[in-house]
Amino acid sequence: MAMDLVDALASLVRVTETGSFSAVARERDVSKAAVARQISYLEQHFGVRLLHRTTRKLSLTDDGQMLLGLAKPVLQGIETIEAALGQQSASPVGLVRVGLMVAASHFIAPRLPDLLATHPGLKVELVVSDRFGDMIEDRLDLAMRVGEITDTSVIARRVGIAARVAVAAPSYIARHGQPANPQELGRHTCIVHDVGPDSDTWTFAGPHGVQDVRVSGAILANDTVAVHLAARTGYGIAFLPLVQVVDDLRKGELVRVLSDHPAPGVPFSLVYSSRRHLAPRTRLVMDFVIEQVRQMRTTLSASSEEVII
Structure with missing residues (x-):
């Protein structure tokens, strides 16, 4: 199996900074031979010799010096990306695209400001349509759907019965x-x-x-x-x-x-793609919608199953 190129570049940087395979092995909790294999992998991958090895010290070849100079900004960029995405994955910030039927948008839109006021890093885009499309093609993170959910590419959370x-x-x-x-x-x-x-x-x-x-x-x-x-x-x-x-x-x-003659209802669910991680921002919006439905049910003194849409 091919060795991780980014991880190998990171090892090269640390080897040159510490001057020791053993020190890097201790940092990474791996064997000295494993670090050596990473450097050998880089040499084979780029087709150049990277290090002069003597019994006393390690030093970079000209090609090794060039690779080191190119690798550092790449690794710094990856750290920046990981920090940004890690922040988004750990907290409810960023954009959530929500697919809504026209009727549901009348219920959700007036209530969203309360959610956004307490989460300034969150943005919600409402994609309003009574025609159901493909969540991936429509780039939806979350969607409201009525009827039985038979699409195996999505995960459905049943909310109640649409009335x-x-x-x-x-x-x-x-x-x-x-x-x-x-x-x-x-x-x-x-x-x-x-x-x-x-x-x-x-x-x-x-x-x-x-x-x-x-x-x-x-x-x-x-x-x-x-x-x-x-x-x-x-x-x-x-x-x-x-x-x-x-x-x-x-x-x-x-x-x-005619409140004594209710119309037959149909199941109502919130769905999201099973091919995506459910980001905290998406879960926050989903929980918010469910809570608004719960509050409406309580206010209207409806049964546990009679809900909205």
Whole structure:
């Protein structure tokens, strides 16, 4: 097996500084012969003689002197790199790229300043999209995903169950009242998130099982942000991820309707690549997100599994 070139160069520097193979062997807790083999490896690798050896002392040849002068700045550069990366691996500093769905970004973005205020060396880049891509190609350190995780190239940490809720502005409720059950949505104005066929069919669970209800309204949008904004104006009832509207519910800017008929949920996880070391900065962001979800669950008095997205 090829000997480590960098380690051999470091041994050469120390041999010339101490003037002794034995001293370097003691420093490195290896045999004198092992240090000698490293110097021989360098001579074979570069095809030159590096040392004059006598019974009394060691001295560098001209080629050895040239290699020593070139090796020192290389070794110093490696030490600088190791120090910088070691600092990042030991503390939560540097950039974390996080993949989020649009709805989740509404929940995470307003909360990030609190995290960054206590970790000034940390940077977080939110990569927002409802289309799931490849984490490596997208250079993501961490990502939110819904559904069962079947990709063996990632490690998933289950957080809970993603929930959707029917919501309306208080002004709409004041004018039209609340539906008592999902079937009554047919008499209400609804705002449809258009994602393809059957977008106007909303699914709820209740005492009698799962119910599919067809809704209608004059506003449709292929973006949850537009649906959200239209609901806040008081136009009608929207069916949105809880994570997107939780702050509006807390502030009373939106009201949850049909709370006795929750929508069926899907698993929600945080994932990261199994081909990467999980840096402290990435773990910090992951733990932060999980804690925000826990706090939301506590505030809403939800069950241990009913969570967001």
